[in-house]
Amino acid sequence: RAKKSLDEKICYYEANMDEASRARRAMARDLWVALEQGQFFLNFQIQRAVSSDEITGYEVLLRWQHPTQGLIPPATFIPVAEECGAISAIGDWVLEHACREAVLWNLQPRIAVNLSALQLSNAGLVEKVRAVLAATGLPAHRLELEVTETALIADRDRALHLLQQLKAMGVTIAMDDFGSGYSSLETLRSFPFDKIKLDRSFINELETSQQAKAFVRAILALGHSLNVAVLAEGVETEAQRAILEEEGCQEGQGYLFGYPALLSRLGELDQAVPPHEVQRRA
Ligand code: C2E
Ligand code: MG
Ligand code: MG
Ligand code: MG
Numbered sequence: 401r402a403k404k405s406l407d408e409k410i411c412y413y414e415a416n417m418d419e420a421s422r423a424r425r426a427m428a429r430d431l432w433v434a435l436e437q438g439q440f441f442l443n444f445q446i447q448r449a450v451s452s453d454e455i456t457g458y459e460v461l462l463r464w465q466h467p468t469q470g471l472i473p474p475a476t477f478i479p480v481a482e483e484c485g486a487i488s489a490i491g492d493w494v495l496e497h498a499c500r501e502a503v504l505w506n507l508q509p510r511i512a513v514n515l516s517a518l519q520l521s522n523a524g525l526v527e528k529v530r531a532v533l534a535a536t537g538l539p540a541h542r543l544e545l546e547v548t549e550t551a552l553i554a555d556r557d558r559a560l561h562l563l564q565q566l567k568a569m570g571v572t573i574a575m576d577d578f579g580s581g582y583s584s585l586e587t588l589r590s591f592p593f594d595k596i597k598l599d600r601s602f603i604n605e606l607e608t609s610q611q612a613k614a615f616v617r618a619i620l621a622l623g624h625s626l627n628v629a630v631l632a633e634g635v636e637t638e639a640q641r642a643i644l645e646e647e648g649c650q651e652g653q654g655y656l657f658g659y660p661a662l663l664s665r666l667g668e669l670d671q672a673v674p675p676h677e678v679q680r681r682a
Contacts, residue, residue: 427477428484430466435489439465442497443660447512447631447653451645456631457544459512459653460498461660462490482518491519492528499536499543505663512544512574517551521558526565533569540570544595547573549581552591560591567592577633579615588626595651596623600634603654606643617647624648 434440440462447457464472481487495513502511519525533540545566552559563573574595578584579602588596598619605612616632623630632644635654644652658666 424480424483427480428486431477431481431484431486431490434464434466435486435493439467440490440493441465441662442494442501444501444507444511444663444666445653445660446658446666447651448657450632450635450641450649450652455508456651457510457512458502458507459546459660460494460514462494462514478516482516485518487516487518488522491516492532495528495532496536499532499538501663502542503536503538507663508542510542510544510572512546514546514576515551517548517554520547520551520562521555523558523562525562526569529566529571530569541572544572544574546576546597548576549578549584549587552587556590563591567594574631578619588622588628593628595629595631597631597633597653598649600654603632603634603636603640603644606640607637613643613647616644616649620647620649 443461443463444458445461446455447459448455462474462478464474464477466472478487481490498511498513501507515525529543529545532538533543545563547559547563567573572594573592574597575587575591575593576597577599578588578596580599596619598616602612602616602619606616620630622628629651630649631651631653632640632649633653635641635644635652635656637656640654641652641656
């Protein structure tokens with residue numbers, strides 16, 4: 401009896417595993433089609449000073465309008481794109497289009513583009529960035545690249561070498577989601593970051609947790625003494641903004657300051673509707 405139920409469990413598990421991997425395979429195939437058929441588009445989200453209206457940058461966020469499944473969030477498709485290798489081509493597409501739009505709309509002072517682990521392990525990255533900047537005419541100092549700690553794990557030496565070359569070109573480097581991964585301090589010590597993006601989970605708890613506040617304070621002090629800028633992610637309320645200002649945090653990003661949106665709609669008042677509404681292609 402027990403044996404039978406174990407068998408059943410295994411069967412069930414395998415059937416589900418199959419279904420999951422079938423779904424991933426289908427999505428991998430769809431990703432290549434998406435690239436060919438222009439189903440990707442970009443949203444931009446304002447980054448700004450915590451204590452004034454000054455804009456400090458625009459983060460570029462990839463969107464996929466699937467023909468039958470609708471808008472698929474990057475958290476769902478980026479891991480699949482990493483797994484099947486499509487992220488290299490998709491990442492190139494993002495970089496080119498983001499830089500082109502930054503020139504077209506004269507986005508100042510900079511745009512911030514997310515890099516995936518696979519892009520960071522590809523030696524062609526530096527040449528790609530150089531070529532895109534040359535082709536679009538975007539000055540290197542107006543491009544920031546965001547990397548996560550997890551993206552640096554695979555091949556740390558190569559990643560370090562690539563980031564150093566990019567920095568030498570004038571591109572700035574931000575550590576994304578700081579505090580959500582592991583070995584943060586070690587990574588901070590060995591990589592030449594210009595900016596730390598404090599993970600949203602700290603900001604979330606800022607009003608309720610003394611511990612979260614203590615962490616934010618400590619990271620701000622660290623950033624200050626290392627001469628590394630600190631940006632708070634996921635600022636949603638005025639109370640959070642006020643605490644950040646009080647603690648001396650200079651930059652923020654979040655729904656309080658603006659939802660991710662098409663550039664053509666970024667300045668509109670009606671962008672104050674939930675992200676899934678504004679993200680849709682115009
Ligand atoms: P991320 O780089 O940390 O981007 C910030 C995410 O937080 C975005 O989610 C943004 O919409 C969301 N966000 C911004 N403000 C708030 C807020 O106040 N509250 C909350 N709850 N969320 C906020 P999104 O656009 O769904 O992207 C998720 C992740 O997907 C990104 O996290 C990034 O890791 C990845 N991603 C997005 N675009 C690209 C891309 O072009 N290339 C790569 N490799 N990854 C990308
Ligand atoms: Mg990011
Ligand atoms: Mg982030
Ligand atoms: Mg993230």
